[in-house]
Amino acid sequence: MPQIHEVATITSKGQITLPKPIRQALGVATGGKVAFDFDGAAIVVTRAEEAEHSDPAIAGFLALIEQDIASGKNISALPAPLAKSLKKALRTRVDPAQEIEGDIRL
Numbered sequence: 001m002p003q004i005h006e007v008a009t010i011t012s013k014g015q016i017t018l019p020k021p022i023r024q025a026l027g028v029a030t031g032g033k034v035a036f037d038f039d040g041a042a043i044v045v046t047r048a049e050e051a052e053h054s055d056p057a058i059a060g061f062l063a064l065i066e067q068d069i070a071s072g073k074n075i076s077a078l079p080a081p082l083a084k085s086l087k088k089a090l091r092t093r094v095d096p097a098q099e100i101e102g103d104i105r106l
Contacts, residue, residue, distance in 0.1 A: 018045075 006019035018026075018034065026047045028034060033048035068074045078086070 004021050004025055006022055008016040008019055010016055018028075022045070023029070023032075026032075026034060026045070028047050033050065035046050035048040037044045037046070077083075
């Protein structure tokens with residue numbers, strides 16, 4: 001890898017902007033994460049890999065729903081309008097990374 005030397009200015013809040021050549025070399029963009037490791041003499045900046053988010057409360061809730069579905073307990077028919085809108089939504093391609101625009105109605 002070629003040697004890159006860049007200088008960044010620290011703001012009054014202790015923040016810096018990673019220079020563009022450094023961001024490009026690390027392969028990070030807006031919203032990306034970097035890790036800083038200090039060994040007493042130097043700081044090494046690396047791209048931080050995104051970890052899968054795991055919420056134990058949600059995992060437990062989903063496990064309960066799975067048990068109910070498997071046993072047929074606490075299951076009832078969906079209201080017809082909701083079932084119809086869910087079937088319609090199945091035909092719609094969704095990009096989970098796409099920003100949500102406008103108001104959301106639940």
